[in-house]
Amino acid sequence: MSPTEPNPASTEPSTVAMAIAKTPKPPYVVVIFSSIRTGDDGDGYASMAEEMDRLAAAQPGYLGVESARDVDGFGLTASYWTDEQAARAWKGVAEHAVAQRLGRERWYRSYRVRIATVTREYGF
């Protein structure tokens, strides 16, 4: 299978494979979005998710995004921002975009958003 072909095992169109975000030295801000999908409207959801990624990357203060969803529908997205103001602005844009698409109740069984300040990081 060529890397440009969609994965036939997935029920939703695949997006670009995720990489670990290249974030600067802390402090910076993370918005953690935890959600459980309904499983309904896979096409509408996938096109919204791609639009949200594009929208986020165009916002002032954007540092990167990481996202994963289990086969059972539980998902986590971490978006990284230079500061609290940029994260708040993104919250407004994201809520407006989802509201316009009337998707919240259709796409998510439940979700939780947490805004946090990163103080330390390390890895390999």
Place this chain on the structure above:
Amino acid sequence: MSPTEPNPASTEPSTVAMAIAKTPKPPYVVVIFSSIRTGDDGDGYASMAEEMDRLAAAQPGYLGVESARDVDGFGLTASYWTDEQAARAWKGVAEHAVAQRLGRERWYRSYRVRIATVTREYGF
């Protein structure tokens, strides 16, 4: 397929379906673990992951954990702690447990750990 059967498309034994963690009023601390799996040693990895969940839940200051991994191997885990001291203690326990299993290079292509203080949260 019945919800109790493992998904045959998954290369690793499925664990308990995730729920959104019931965290208290902020502030509290989150440890975000972003990783890319090698795809090697699925059985060893799954048994380690279950052991880590059990270990975490037994630590002082544990508030909950959320975890998701894409079919392409990208994963995010958010573990929640009462304070920085509890999160630091967990870091020591987790590193020791992984080191004992000699799994870091075998299981992960790369990873990043970020420690952050949650200041606000909301959801539905």
